[in-house]
Amino acid sequence: MNGSPPSSAASSNGSIVFVVDDDASIRDALSNLFRSAGIQVQTFASTAEFLQHPRAESASCLVLDVRLQGNSGLEFQSLLAQSNTNIPIIFITGHGDIEMSVKAMKAGAVDFLVKPFREQALLDAVSAALQADVKRRESEQQSSHLHADYQTLTAREKEVMGLAVKGLMNKQIAGQMNLSEVTVKIHRGHAMKKMHAKSFADLVRMAESLGVGLDR
Template sequence: MNGNPSSNEPGKGSMVFVVDDDASMRDALSNLLRSAGIRVETFASTAEFLRLPRPDCTSCLVLDVRLQGNSGLDFQTQLAGSNATIPIIFITGHGDIEMSVKAMKAGAVDFLAKPFREQDLLDAVSAALQADVKRREVERQFSDLHARYQTLTTREKEVMVLAAKGLMNKQIAGQMNLSEITVKIHRGHAMKKMHAKSFADLVRMAQSLGVGQDH
């Protein structure tokens, strides 16, 4: 195999899952990806894939559109319904425009019609793994932000929520029945615990967390 992975590829800990009921295609894809230094697990069906506990690492799914039983497009919908966020690359020998549009609208990274160039598959895998790296980083940042928010006292959370709604210190003080200086102290503590560089930064954090939006 002569294909080469794209530049800026994710680390060696990445994993590509291949689901295709054609054994020769599974072998060909496995050999291609391994030749590019990418770890691969192959499956003959979506049920087989679901039975395997996925490792917590950067990954993507190369999925055949036409599978026996549950189609690839149906499986994409099933994964989305279960909040599974693995990036998907569709491959098919029977692709058409309607299927491709449906897959891409539902979030697929790419849609490749067989026979495809090896480099096209490697490029699609590289893009999918990069997308997963970014998704995981966003989730990690949100998790860290949420963890810091949970260290705030009830008063500090209230100040942060009201600030995110656009209230000034004086207005927050009136609403919470506190002195303005006390509000400033709570705000200062909240900024320190949240690692906010400015008051505007604290407001952006509150908006990212979605706190106060239902109030």
Template sequence: MTERSKSSHGVPSAKEPIVFVVEDDASMRRALSNLFQSVGLQVELYGSASEMLQSELPEVASCLVLDIRLPGLSGLDFQTELAKANIHIPIIFMTGHGDIPMSVRAMKGGAVDFLTKPFRDQDMLDAVVAAIERDRKRRESDKIVADLRTLFETLTAREREILTLVAAGLMNKQIAAELGLAEITVKIHRGHLMKKMGAKSLADLVRKAETLGIHRIRQA
């Protein structure tokens, strides 16, 4: 059964970061829970990877403190399963049986740290703070892209076409020639798409296009 630990500030808000702990040793789970709560972090505890897989993860900045050796699915295999499921939660591995191949595989898989038991409390806290900050930045970046994608979906087919050419560095006159339009028509379309995309300038529009991965190799 999942153990939930609230922060020391009372009932936590949905926006507070969460530390997920997957560790089969009950005493270690309690120790980690006490450690994280001591600095005001919200904690959710699991005795196995399968328990966490069955849970719905909230959309807040978080990290996963994960034991390498677990009953059933191992920590490293769980890392692989999370990646396959497109779950990008930062992982801090811990083990009492660590070796170089394990740590190399963990880090190549994207782990932010690999701590060998017994570890210093401060080392764990430092790793968790860094992991949560990494996750917060990733979520902010993902939201920016999602918001831009929503704006992009409001563009007409012609506006999308012109945006692609603008992102390629073409001037209005060149775009007009390529599309067989009057230059004034291109200017009107560009004005409309800039407004829809919330672009303050041409440079801002190009940056937004790059963020969305919109680009076109300009022909020589």
């Protein structure tokens, strides 16, 4: 089976597509399609088999048949959401309807393709899904680093940072905390350095992401 080359996200090292379909011929066809396009793929005959597989450490997405033995694809989508398993899902089905597709998309599916679908449509959907997963992982990593940096601040530095991002001047912070203005400047400088903030505006954006100093 032939397809156009995938985007850089789809073909980047480590990115992988998981396929769950109880039809062996469909699994083989999709596996051949993705491999011919340079995309890593792993197939599963059931959702239970997929759940036994370790989660991918790199960008991934799930191509999921709507009608499966046991839990349906839509039920499995809900199960993954309840367990906070974040993976973009592309549904494929030979028996789709508008109500089903709307339900899947409202629940966060990347696409809903009815068989027979164009190979390029599936490759494009997979490319979009992998790009979305790359961005999610990068965002989560940045958030993790941000929280880690914040935990290196002392209690005083956290308090000064919280008051500063509310818009209080050093003199006001000093009065509220019963400190000298020089001490406040030192704590503020330490907070900036530990948070790796390039500017005060940068520190404010970090505080917003952390939910610090927002209780005005």
